[in-house]
Amino acid sequence: MPARDKTHVKAKAAAKADERKGPVVNRFGLPNLGIGLGLRTVHYSHILEHFPPVEWFEIISENYMQTAGKPLLFLDRIAERYPMVMHGVSLSIGSTDPLNYEYLRELKALRDRTSALWVSDHLCWTGVSGKNTHDLLPMPYTEEALLHVASRIRAVQDYLEAPLILENPSTYVEFSSSTMSEWEFISALAKEADCGLLLDVNNVYVSAHNHQFDPHEYLAAIPYDRVVQFHVAGHTRKGDHIIDTHIGPIIEPVWELLGDAYRRTQGAAVLLEWDAEIPAFEVVHNEALLARDFIDISIENEPSVEVA
Amino acid sequence: MTMTTSAPLRWSLSTVQKWFMSVTTHPGSVQAGVDAHSEVVSASELGRVLRLGSEESLVERLTIYHRGYFSRLEECLADDYPALKYALGDEAFSELCHDYVNAHPSSEPNLNGYGRALAGFIRELDLDTASFFSELAQLEWASVEVLHALAPEPMSAQALLSIPAEALPSVCFKASDAFRLFAFEYPANAYLQAFYEDRDPIIPDPERSFVAVVRSGYAIWRFDLNRAQFALLSRLARGVPLGAALDGIEASATEVQTWFSEWTNCGLFADLRFDPH
Numbered sequence: 348m349p350a351r352d353k354t355h356v357k358a359k360a361a362a363k364a365d366e367r368k369g370p371v372v373n374r375f376g377l378p379n380l381g382i383g384l385g386l387r388t389v390h391y392s393h394i395l396e397h398f399p400p401v402e403w404f405e406i407i408s409e410n411y412m413q414t415a416g417k418p419l420l421f422l423d424r425i426a427e428r429y430p431m432v433m434h435g436v437s438l439s440i441g442s443t444d445p446l447n448y449e450y451l452r453e454l455k456a457l458r459d460r461t462s463a464l465w466v467s468d469h470l471c472w473t474g475v476s477g478k479n480t481h482d483l484l485p486m487p488y489t490e491e492a493l494l495h496v497a498s499r500i501r502a503v504q505d506y507l508e509a510p511l512i513l514e515n516p517s518t519y520v521e522f523s524s525s526t527m528s529e530w531e532f533i534s535a536l537a538k539e540a541d542c543g544l545l546l547d548v549n550n551v552y553v554s555a556h557n558h559q560f561d562p563h564e565y566l567a568a569i570p571y572d573r574v575v576q577f578h579v580a581g582h583t584r585k586g587d588h589i590i591d592t593h594i595g596p597i598i599e600p601v602w603e604l605l606g607d608a609y610r611r612t613q614g615a616a617v618l619l620e621w622d623a624e625i626p627a628f629e630v631v632h633n634e635a636l637l638a639r640d641f642i643d644i645s646i647e648n649e650p651s652v653e654v655a
Numbered sequence: 656m657t658m659t660t661s662a663p664l665r666w667s668l669s670t671v672q673k674w675f676m677s678v679t680t681h682p683g684s685v686q687a688g689v690d691a692h693s694e695v696v697s698a699s700e701l702g703r704v705l706r707l708g709s710e711e712s713l714v715e716r717l718t719i720y721h722r723g724y725f726s727r728l729e730e731c732l733a734d735d736y737p738a739l740k741y742a743l744g745d746e747a748f749s750e751l752c753h754d755y756v757n758a759h760p761s762s763e764p765n766l767n768g769y770g771r772a773l774a775g776f777i778r779e780l781d782l783d784t785a786s787f788f789s790e791l792a793q794l795e796w797a798s799v800e801v802l803h804a805l806a807p808e809p810m811s812a813q814a815l816l817s818i819p820a821e822a823l824p825s826v827c828f829k830a831s832d833a834f835r836l837f838a839f840e841y842p843a844n845a846y847l848q849a850f851y852e853d854r855d856p857i858i859p860d861p862e863r864s865f866v867a868v869v870r871s872g873y874a875i876w877r878f879d880l881n882r883a884q885f886a887l888l889s890r891l892a893r894g895v896p897l898g899a900a901l902d903g904i905e906a907s908a909t910e911v912q913t914w915f916s917e918w919t920n921c922g923l924f925a926d927l928r929f930d931p932h
Binding site: 487 | 673833
């Protein structure tokens with residue numbers, strides 16, 4: 348690690364997180380951070396020059412793992428000033444390969460370094476037999492898979508000493524052997540493993556289109572006392588299906604799904620992901636802030652539910 | 656084409672994942688992947704594994720994962736090797752990536768180190784001027800390596816200046832972990848620099864060259880060396896004391912002082928110590 352006063356940095360980051368976090372709004376006691384952005388390298392310069400008033404940043408965990416160099420120099424400076432959350436893409440919680448404890452060790456170290464408020468990843472697998480596709484591959488929604496994933500989530504949570512927050516993925520195929528819907532699987536899994544949820548409403552929209560289900564039925568089934576965070580993002584239509592490309596801006600029906608879901612919570616952090624053809628920082632930030640309209644409308648129009 | 660509509664196959668999760676992975680990472684195509692595993696499930700029985708209307712649309716959906724697999728890794732290699740991509744041309748680079756992905760599937764949680772074997776892979780190919788492409792790849796990869804390497808606070812020029820002249824021959828240097836040194840058959844750095852300056856470089860003729868790559872803080876330095884500089888740096892990087900390292904180096908004291916000034920300024924040395932012998 349670069350020579351620096353780590354203790355001082357961590358204390359500052361912890362204080363910063365305490366200042367910025369909102370009321371406790373879920374069963375895990377995790378704060379509503381407001382509206383955040385995914386931290387992307389093309390925006391480093393702008394952020395470090397202007398320190399724009401973004402409420403929080405989400406980092407892709409793996410971008411700062413297996414490195415001791417320049418990415419961490421940028422990250423340390425940004426993490427000193429903003430609340431951070433970690434979002435992974437390689438935990439491969441659904442894989443039948445053994446859990447990678449070296450990966451978890453590095454994940455935990457990164458969380459400590461950034462004082463990240465929580466760690467999330469996806470309900471998926473990324474590879475098997477030691478090979479990583481770096482894709483978020485679909486699960487069959489069976490009893491066997493549920494028990495398998497739940498036991499791995501519990502092991503990860505024991506290791507991290509914190510709840511794991513799992514995101515629903517976008518999928519392009521469904522398995523014939525599935526005995527339950529995705530929303531039934533996720534709800535049952537969250538309860539079985541006692542984990543948190545990151546509800547990506549764009550992924551709900553994409554999968555609903557690809558598999559011809561009602562996204563509102565999906566949203567109605569989610570245990571919202573476990574929802575810690577939302578994702579919104581853009582996508583790309585390709586013939587009869589939609590690809591989750593994270594190219595913005597967000598279409599109105601996805602914003603409306605966010606509003607529909609958000610009103611069922613006591614408030615949760617909202618994050619915009621924009622990963623391809625990334626425009627200037629202010630464009631991305633302004634797009635994210637549009638969430639306020641839908642969140643505010645939702646809260647004004649609908650009573651919140653009790654947290655269990 | 657007619658799909659079989661009999662009962663879903665109740666595979667174990669492990670079997671499902673191995674089949675799915677084999678099909679969506681098959682070197683040829685999804686269809687070839689399905690055909691290659693027809694003893695497990697035939698193309699007409701795909702509906703027993705995946706839900707959807709027809710075999711064609713199932714193959715199309717699986718192809719999203721197949722295309723994503725190869726394009727994601729090619730994109731990663733293109734990020735790390737832009738000059739190599741330019742030198743080979745888009746089509747040849749894409750073919751190279753496809754072959755590399757099949758020969759070197761990723762096993763790491765991230766892609767920071769994915770391209771590390773590409774230079775060696777190229778050297779083994781039956782390719783005109785493979786040595787040049789391999790050296791260019793080595794040089795581009797060096798920038799990736801030093802970007803991720805630990806670069807400690809560099810030794811200051813003052814640290815060297817404060818040493819009495821009579822003690823200088825016994826000084827040993829510790830090179831930064833974010834430092835790489837190369838001797839090439841081709842002028843790879845000149846080509847790379849011309850590429851970055853949009854000067855449309857062409858494949859050069861063989862010409863011996865020596866290059867250093869080093870990172871200090873946010874800055875990455877990449878510069879040509881002459882033969883004497885390379886010889887001296889090679890010895891110093893191995894821990895040879897300065898006096899012995901200078902043996903046979905054809906350079907004036909003023910020249911050597913200038914070199915050290917430049918090298919310390921770009922953070923090439925992390926530390927120094929005195930050789931007890």
